[in-house]
Amino acid sequence: MSGSLIEVRGVSKSFGGVVANKEVSIDVAEGGITGLIGPNGSGKTTLFNSIVGYHPIDEGSIKFKGQEISRLRVPDIARLGLLRTFQQTRIYSKMDCMKNMLISVSHRDEGLGSMFGSMHDRETEAFAEELLEFVGLYQKRFLIAGELSFGQQKLLEFAMALMNRPKVLLLDEPTAGINPTLINGLIDRLKRANEQFGITLFVIEHNMRVIMNLADRISCLAHGELLATGTPDEVQNDPRVVEAYLGAH
Amino acid sequence: MSAQKLDLSLYGVLVAAGILVPLLAPAFTSQMAILWLMVLMAVTWDMTGGQMGYNSLGNIAFFGIGMYASAVVQIGIVYDVAEYTAAFGAIKVDFTVEQYWTGLLLGIGFGGVVATVFALIIGPFMLGLRGPYFAIGTLGLAVAVAELVSGWSYVGGGSGISMPVFPGEAASGSQVFYVLLFVLAILAHVVIRAIYKTRFGLAINAIRDDEDKAEAMGIHTTRYKVTAWMVPAFFMGMAGAVFGNMSGFIEPLEVAFPTATFGIFMVAMALLGGKGTVWGPVLGAILFHIVKEVTWTHLLGWQWVALGAIIIINIVYFQQGILGWAQDRWPSLFGVTVDEKTTRTGQAEAAK
Numbered sequence: 001m002s003g004s005l006i007e008v009r010g011v012s013k014s015f016g017g018v019v020a021n022k023e024v025s026i027d028v029a030e031g032g033i034t035g036l037i038g039p040n041g042s043g044k045t046t047l048f049n050s051i052v053g054y055h056p057i058d059e060g061s062i063k064f065k066g067q068e069i070s071r072l073r074v075p076d077i078a079r080l081g082l083l084r085t086f087q088q089t090r091i092y093s094k095m096d097c098m099k100n101m102l103i104s105v106s107h108r109d110e111g112l113g114s115m116f117g118s119m120h121d122r123e124t125e126a127f128a129e130e131l132l133e134f135v136g137l138y139q140k141r142f143l144i145a146g147e148l149s150f151g152q153q154k155l156l157e158f159a160m161a162l163m164n165r166p167k168v169l170l171l172d173e174p175t176a177g178i179n180p181t182l183i184n185g186l187i188d189r190l191k192r193a194n195e196q197f198g199i200t201l202f203v204i205e206h207n208m209r210v211i212m213n214l215a216d217r218i219s220c221l222a223h224g225e226l227l228a229t230g231t232p233d234e235v236q237n238d239p240r241v242v243e244a245y246l247g248a249h
Numbered sequence: 250m251s252a253q254k255l256d257l258s259l260y261g262v263l264v265a266a267g268i269l270v271p272l273l274a275p276a277f278t279s280q281m282a283i284l285w286l287m288v289l290m291a292v293t294w295d296m297t298g299g300q301m302g303y304n305s306l307g308n309i310a311f312f313g314i315g316m317y318a319s320a321v322v323q324i325g326i327v328y329d330v331a332e333y334t335a336a337f338g339a340i341k342v343d344f345t346v347e348q349y350w351t352g353l354l355l356g357i358g359f360g361g362v363v364a365t366v367f368a369l370i371i372g373p374f375m376l377g378l379r380g381p382y383f384a385i386g387t388l389g390l391a392v393a394v395a396e397l398v399s400g401w402s403y404v405g406g407g408s409g410i411s412m413p414v415f416p417g418e419a420a421s422g423s424q425v426f427y428v429l430l431f432v433l434a435i436l437a438h439v440v441i442r443a444i445y446k447t448r449f450g451l452a453i454n455a456i457r458d459d460e461d462k463a464e465a466m467g468i469h470t471t472r473y474k475v476t477a478w479m480v481p482a483f484f485m486g487m488a489g490a491v492f493g494n495m496s497g498f499i500e501p502l503e504v505a506f507p508t509a510t511f512g513i514f515m516v517a518m519a520l521l522g523g524k525g526t527v528w529g530p531v532l533g534a535i536l537f538h539i540v541k542e543v544t545w546t547h548l549l550g551w552q553w554v555a556l557g558a559i560i561i562i563n564i565v566y567f568q569q570g571i572l573g574w575a576q577d578r579w580p581s582l583f584g585v586t587v588d589e590k591t592t593r594t595g596q597a598e599a600a601k
């Protein structure tokens with residue numbers, strides 16, 4: 001691990017009167033798995049949206065590999081290698097899984113000519129098939145993606161993100177809606193994506209068992225503010241975190 | 250039969266019909282010419298509307314712009330355009346045969362290029378609108394362009410322009426325009442079908458399914474969207490140039506920018522045949538044209554009611570259109586592969 005890939009400094013974001021993020025600062029270490037937890041409505045998704053350029057932030061700075069990105073547009077940030085998945089899973093629902101994968105290749109150094117490039121390059125197809133097999137969807141590869149179950153769509157979305165070969169992947173509740181018996185398999189895949197493909201992960205998760213198992217550092221948000229940051233053990237035993245979770249009910 | 254072979258035989262049928270009908274039944278030549286025009290309109294509309302999900306109601310603007318661009322070029326190479334139009338047809342310019350043909354070919358090329366450039370300039374703004382806003386915005390665009398042309402005296406304003414007269418018999422003239430529209434329609438389909446097989450096809454389908462996702466994945470959405478409007482503009486511009494010459498006289502409302510007829514027909518035809526499918530717009534155009542002609546002959550006065558009824562039934566009860574429905578039923582005929590292998594190596598692996 002070396003330095004921070006993403007540096008969030010003093011970021012604030014309000015929607016009308018609702019302060020969704022207030023002076024949040026978080027570091028995402030290169031090569032690691034960083035967790036983000038917090039009660040419902042604590043501003044986790046809002047922070048992700050701010051990082052990927054989905055909306056302008058009110059205050060603060062967001063740097064990716066030392067470069068200020070808080071004013072860039074969504075596709076520009078994605079092309080830098082900073083990718084996110086959605087809490088409400090998003091895939092291309094009328095295309096088959098293979099096509100979903102093929103169009104998810106990285107668009108980093110794409111010239112105008114490549115718009116009409118061939119889609120039948122063996123290497124790309126092989127990689128797509130490999131990833132579909134990795135998430136257990138190989139058999140479904142010619143099925144229309146919209147016909148997959150919700151959990152399978154989540155897996156497809158994850159495979160699409162890997163297809164893009166990002167530097168860092170922001171995952172918004174990857175295990176939500178996944179059958180508990182499959183969660184262990186998913187944790188294993190996330191770890192392998194991190195280790196084998198060298199992708200830095202930044203993960204929002206409500207399932208404590210999952211995040212404690214997965215992350216090497218965790219930050220906790222409550223009411224839009226950063227409450228605590230530390231190792232899983234430190235965060236789990238932090239009285240403020242415990243209170244935020246219990247007090248939220 | 251594989252999808253590839255099916256496509257080839259369909260091209261065979263179309264080309265055969267395109268050659269044989271005017272030879273065997275010359276009386277139908279002008280109706281067939283309009284049919285090819287409608288095929289071209291529906292097929293090109295479908296790139297933006299069907300495959301990309303941006304329902305343009307203003308593609309007719311490209312048609313009219315191409316028509317006017319060609320008129321200006323064709324007259325301009327021989328005469329002063331402003332003077333020509335100011336005389337309201339009183340000036341009869343004698344084009345030599347060579348001038349006529351040079352002008353016609355240049356005009357068609359220019360018509361295509363000017364319409365494409367127009368799409369390139371206006372596209373980034375218009376395509377920032379989504380859903381119904383795009384539809385209404387493009388409709389407004391077509392109306393506004395027609396209005397501007399009506400008020401522009403250089404191109405004759407509302408009173409229009411008389412096009413150069415075809416050198417030779419009227420019958421051979423209509424054959425020439427027939428061939429041009431026929432070739433353009435087939436060419437448009439071949440080119441567009443080929444483009445769909447590239448990355449472009451996947452990208453615009455992705456934009457149709459979820460544009461926010463496409464952006465989040467780093468796809469150059471604006472680039473693809475504008476291109477998916479420029480391609481239709483190019484063919485529509487050229488078709489407009491041919492149609493202007495075929496009509497002999499052009500004016501903004503009825504001939505160049507018929508928003509309420511052809512502007513809407515092209516959408517209706519694509520929807521009827523099945524939008525977002527390769528052959529749906531072709532089928533839709535053929536059926537629509539037949540119904541239109543038959544009702545014109547036998548149901549005079551009720552023609553518009555019949556056409557309106559088709560559109561309403563189509564939109565309310567049958568949104569996927571004929572081929573959209575067929576594709577759901579017989580996927581393998583449409584190149585949809587079914588392969589149940591569970592792993593890449595093909596071993597039937599037991600469930601974990």
Ligand SMILES: Nc1ncnc2c1ncn2[C@@H]1O[C@H](COP(=O)(O)OP(=O)(O)OP(=O)(O)O)[C@@H](O)[C@H]1O
Pocket residue numbers: 015018019020038039040041042043044045046047087
């Ligand atoms: N686009 C928006 N417009 C208005 N308010 C918003 C918007 N997005 C988020 N908010 C508000 O900001 C607050 C934080 O929402 P956010 O989605 O970031 O929470 P979260 O931590 O992701 O919650 P959950 O765990 O339920 O997903 C909420 O009060 C929410 O209502």
Ligand SMILES: [Mg+2]
Pocket residue numbers: 044045046087172
């Ligand atoms: Mg959330």
